[in-house]
Amino acid sequence: MKQLRSVFTYSNVVATIALFLAISGGVVYAASTLGRNSVKSKNIAAHAVKTRNIAKNAVKKGSLAANAVTTAKVKKEAITGVKVKAGTLTRANLATGTLAGLQVVDAGASPIAGLTEFKEEGTQLPLSGTTSFTPAAGKSYELLTELKGTPTDANGTEGGPCIASVLMLVNGEPFTRAFIYDDAEEKAPFNKESVGSTSTAIGLQEAGQQQTISALVFGSANCSPATTASLRVTVVELG
Numbered sequence: 365m366k367q368l369r370s371v372f373t374y375s376n377v378v379a380t381i382a383l384f385l386a387i388s389g390g391v392v393y394a395a396s397t398l399g400r401n402s403v404k405s406k407n408i409a410a411h412a413v414k415t416r417n418i419a420k421n422a423v424k425k426g427s428l429a430a431n432a433v434t435t436a437k438v439k440k441e442a443i444t445g446v447k448v449k450a451g452t453l454t455r456a457n458l459a460t461g462t463l464a465g466l467q468v469v470d471a472g473a474s475p476i477a478g479l480t481e482f483k484e485e486g487t488q489l490p491l492s493g494t495t496s497f498t499p500a501a502g503k504s505y506e507l508l509t510e511l512k513g514t515p516t517d518a519n520g521t522e523g524g525p526c527i528a529s530v531l532m533l534v535n536g537e538p539f540t541r542a543f544i545y546d547d548a549e550e551k552a553p554f555n556k557e558s559v560g561s562t563s564t565a566i567g568l569q570e571a572g573q574q575q576t577i578s579a580l581v582f583g584s585a586n587c588s589p590a591t592t593a594s595l596r597v598t599v600v601e602l603g
Contacts, residue, residue: 486580513593
């Protein structure tokens with residue numbers, strides 16, 4: 365026992381503490397001076413990295429695994445319209461009935477030729493814009509037509525009125541007609557119609573069969589050269 369006490373002298377204890385501090389201080393120093401990329405994934409304990417340990421904007425899209433972000437991980441109302449890339453959403457991406465009133469055709473012509481002459485077969489009217497659509501199953505379609513112009517009676521109070529019209533066809537079949545007219549023999553407001561419009565159901569089309577809109581002009585020799593007009597036609601998807 366006396367021999368053991370002799371080992372624990374003041375100098376031995378001080379020397380031991382000094383050695384401990386030297387060793388531990390070196391570890392602390394080493395830990396605080398780790399080189400770039402020294403800490404590997406295997407050195408990090410499971411669940412050790414918390415949200416508060418991640419710098420703002422530190423995680424980039426390149427750091428995410430494919431399909432890592434699921435619907436359940438997206439905050440409600442976090443994705444707004446400005447964050448959706450233009451043209452990426454189509455009708456196929458939306459639930460049936462989401463786009464009631466979707467416009468699938470939008471075409472027109474201006475100015476319209478052939479308003480001052482009558483042809484029994486009509487004059488073909490070239491249309492610009494979207495003139496075709498493919499019906500979807502379970503949908504119905506409505507054809508909207510507007511003929512707007514300045515019909516002018518060339519004969520005054522004799523010779524009959526100026527009547528011009530456009531006949532709309534779907535896949536070559538007549539569907540509806542819009543008129544404008546001017547009759548100098550009538551009294552206002554029944555003497556002139558500068559806007560003629562129609563709204564006609566195309567019907568339940570066969571799904572997947574393309575439909576094309578075309579137009580024929582039927583003019584009148586009773587219309588003066590001052591008669592002008594423009595046409596707009598749309599098809600709206602319902603259901």
